[in-house]
Amino acid sequence: MIRYAFRLACANLKRTQNVTLPFFIASTVTVFLHFLIMTMMFNPHVPEIRGGATLAFIFQLGVFVITTFAILFMISIHQMLLKKRKKELGLYTILGMEKKHISLILFWENTLQTLASLVLGLALGWIGGRLMWMILLRMLNSPNGLPYTFSWTALGWTSAVFLGLYLATTGISLIQIHRINPIELLHSEKQADKPVRFLAVKTGIGLICLIAAYAVALFTNNMFTALMVFFFDCMLVIFATSILFESGTTFFLRRLKKRKSFYYKPDNFVAVSMLSHRIRRNAASLTTICILSTMLLVTMGGSAALFFGEENALSESNPDDLTYTLSEELTSSQRDEITAAAAELAETHHVTLEDVQIYSYGEAYSKLEKGTLSPFTTDDYLVGFRSAVIDYGYDIFFIPAATYQRITGQVPELQGDELLILTGNDQIHLSELTIQDKTYVIRDIQRSTPFTQRKYNNGGGTNSSDSSELVFLVFADEAAMLPVQDYLQEGEWETSTRIGVNYAGTLEDRTAFYEALNQKVRSLGPVQYATCLDYDRQEFKSMYGGLLFVGVFFSILFLTATVLIIYFKQISEAMDDREQYIILQKVGMDEQEVSATINRQVMLVFFLPLVTALIHTGFATPLMQTLLVALKLTNPIFTYACVSVCAVIFTIFYLIFYRMTSQIIKKEVAF
Numbered sequence: 001m002i003r004y005a006f007r008l009a010c011a012n013l014k015r016t017q018n019v020t021l022p023f024f025i026a027s028t029v030t031v032f033l034h035f036l037i038m039t040m041m042f043n044p045h046v047p048e049i050r051g052g053a054t055l056a057f058i059f060q061l062g063v064f065v066i067t068t069f070a071i072l073f074m075i076s077i078h079q080m081l082l083k084k085r086k087k088e089l090g091l092y093t094i095l096g097m098e099k100k101h102i103s104l105i106l107f108w109e110n111t112l113q114t115l116a117s118l119v120l121g122l123a124l125g126w127i128g129g130r131l132m133w134m135i136l137l138r139m140l141n142s143p144n145g146l147p148y149t150f151s152w153t154a155l156g157w158t159s160a161v162f163l164g165l166y167l168a169t170t171g172i173s174l175i176q177i178h179r180i181n182p183i184e185l186l187h188s189e190k191q192a193d194k195p196v197r198f199l200a201v202k203t204g205i206g207l208i209c210l211i212a213a214y215a216v217a218l219f220t221n222n223m224f225t226a227l228m229v230f231f232f233d234c235m236l237v238i239f240a241t242s243i244l245f246e247s248g249t250t251f252f253l254r255r256l257k258k259r260k261s262f263y264y265k266p267d268n269f270v271a272v273s274m275l276s277h278r279i280r281r282n283a284a285s286l287t288t289i290c291i292l293s294t295m296l297l298v299t300m301g302g303s304a305a306l307f308f309g310e311e312n313a314l315s316e317s318n319p320d321d322l323t324y325t326l327s328e329e330l331t332s333s334q335r336d337e338i339t340a341a342a343a344e345l346a347e348t349h350h351v352t353l354e355d356v357q358i359y360s361y362g363e364a365y366s367k368l369e370k371g372t373l374s375p376f377t378t379d380d381y382l383v384g385f386r387s388a389v390i391d392y393g394y395d396i397f398f399i400p401a402a403t404y405q406r407i408t409g410q411v412p413e414l415q416g417d418e419l420l421i422l423t424g425n426d427q428i429h430l431s432e433l434t435i436q437d438k439t440y441v442i443r444d445i446q447r448s449t450p451f452t453q454r455k456y457n458n459g460g461g462t463n464s465s466d467s468s469e470l471v472f473l474v475f476a477d478e479a480a481m482l483p484v485q486d487y488l489q490e491g492e493w494e495t496s497t498r499i500g501v502n503y504a505g506t507l508e509d510r511t512a513f514y515e516a517l518n519q520k521v522r523s524l525g526p527v528q529y530a531t532c533l534d535y536d537r538q539e540f541k542s543m544y545g546g547l548l549f550v551g552v553f554f555s556i557l558f559l560t561a562t563v564l565i566i567y568f569k570q571i572s573e574a575m576d577d578r579e580q581y582i583i584l585q586k587v588g589m590d591e592q593e594v595s596a597t598i599n600r601q602v603m604l605v606f607f608l609p610l611v612t613a614l615i616h617t618g619f620a621t622p623l624m625q626t627l628l629v630a631l632k633l634t635n636p637i638f639t640y641a642c643v644s645v646c647a648v649i650f651t652i653f654y655l656i657f658y659r660m661t662s663q664i665i666k667k668e669v670a671f
Helices: 002-015 017-041 052-084 086-094 099-139 152-177 182-190 199-219 223-258 266-277 279-308 310-317 332-348 388-392 401-408 478-488 507-522 533-586 591-631 636-669
Strands: 322-326 352-369 372-374 393-400 418-423 432-435 438-446 469-475 496-504 527-532
Touching: 002 017, 002 099, 017 052, 017 099, 017 152, 017 533, 052 152, 052 533, 099 152, 099 533, 199 223, 199 591, 223 279, 223 591, 279 310, 279 533, 279 591, 279 636, 310 533, 322 507, 332 352, 332 496, 332 507, 352 388, 352 401, 352 478, 393 401, 393 478, 401 418, 401 469, 432 478, 469 478, 496 507, 507 527, 507 533, 527 533, 533 591, 533 636, 591 636
Parallel strands: 372 432, 393 469, 418 438
Antiparallel strands: 322 496, 322 527, 352 372, 352 393, 352 496, 418 469, 432 438
């Protein structure tokens, strides 16, 4: 019996290759992607890449997501295939086969498919791993000399995951086989879905939830709030989509039935009736396709925006080539010492010194509201969709007129009750400013000074509408400045020093200059904060390149799942409807009318989730852009452009697959 079951399993796989072959391809792709990510994670040379720690974390996150998705995806697809074979399994029992015999056949089928996809996926991973490693190094601008190392650990883990999946799916199949009722199985495909109840209520709830989710995505313009609401908003969209695809589709089909000019045409009549026959099953699959498509577009669009918007992110976090913040005030002799050392080291290491800026300042994160500057209170920090910290928070810098004059070469001529404001924020317009019950006259607001306009950006923050903005307050002298500093810093009085250096040269010379100057600066006092553009660029490439690399893998996985679900849904329904189409042709419907009917069915199933996914993505992009601000990507137009390009590419692939599937379905229903 074992040999007979094996031969019958092989015959079944060959006979149903229009279903088993796509499943085999999807399984192989999943194994391939999982093995590649794990190979990258276990590569011992990853730490040698600058920013390797960040890259290793991204790979770990990628392995977790792909493993979780693979488990859910493979089990759900296996269950879908098993349900479509209910009639066949019922026929086996009617013909005299015992349940143990059917279980043995399914065991061999599952074993053959799993082993074939596992071996082929691992082989492709072994062959393509070296190429993927070279692509990764190229994306990160890392040395090409780092070798690719085959990981037996990755092979073992991937094999363990998918052999575990094999045991799980086989066990589920055997359990279901022992619970089957042959008579019910034979008629399961002809059973219509139960009618949708409470149609108006469900549609209303779905619309309210979807509008609420869209509103949150559109009007959440602070990254901290966006982090809090992102997961909730995603769940709300999924819930609303599920309801609307069931109740909304039912409502739409009922409206079509009431339009006599549309409904009482042979091709429209048949298409609408067949879709109404299984509305619940359509709703579940359409929701899955829509959500997977949205995930693909958001993942790919966000990853591409980060990777190709790297320079924008760098300019937001690096106003100069080299920036230091020291936690104490430097004397004039120390300032001169650093300036002289920078000039000497620049000549030694063959770089061109462009600019050296050194000044001391006081700083406080304060609330600027209605012309009054004050510290934050406890109530201002309440967590919610809006708070005073979000709406009115500014980084306030205090400098005396002497510092302003030394840096700009201009004499401000301020009195004790007068201020000069320096900021790149075009939204600040003040004639007076009240601080601790004292009103200062604003002599001028200057928006382009060496304090706010540096080599790479405008001084920080001003491209983010609700994030911390930089505002410099210039006082007549230190006597006028210190009471304000003490009030806003709430007694924790301190002064810091900023050092900004800009220079030009080859990367090798720039690196040598930075390392030499770094030792000199750190010998003068404790460094509170330091950034180097060249080092940050490589760190950003590691992070954003790794995100794009993993994002492409996620997108391929989501695309594979989307295509497979669409294919199985369309093919299985075509097989179910074949008898009905044969009857329709026998009673007078010609081949052209059958083809038109099929096209209408396929178009609804294909384009409804595509259009909905594009709408979801359009509303999700503003929220995604708000989240990307945390990663220093503050150019929304660039983000929208990346998402739009990804949407166009995905739509083209979607249309190609629509065309291919339509032809396959027509062949299935032909007789």
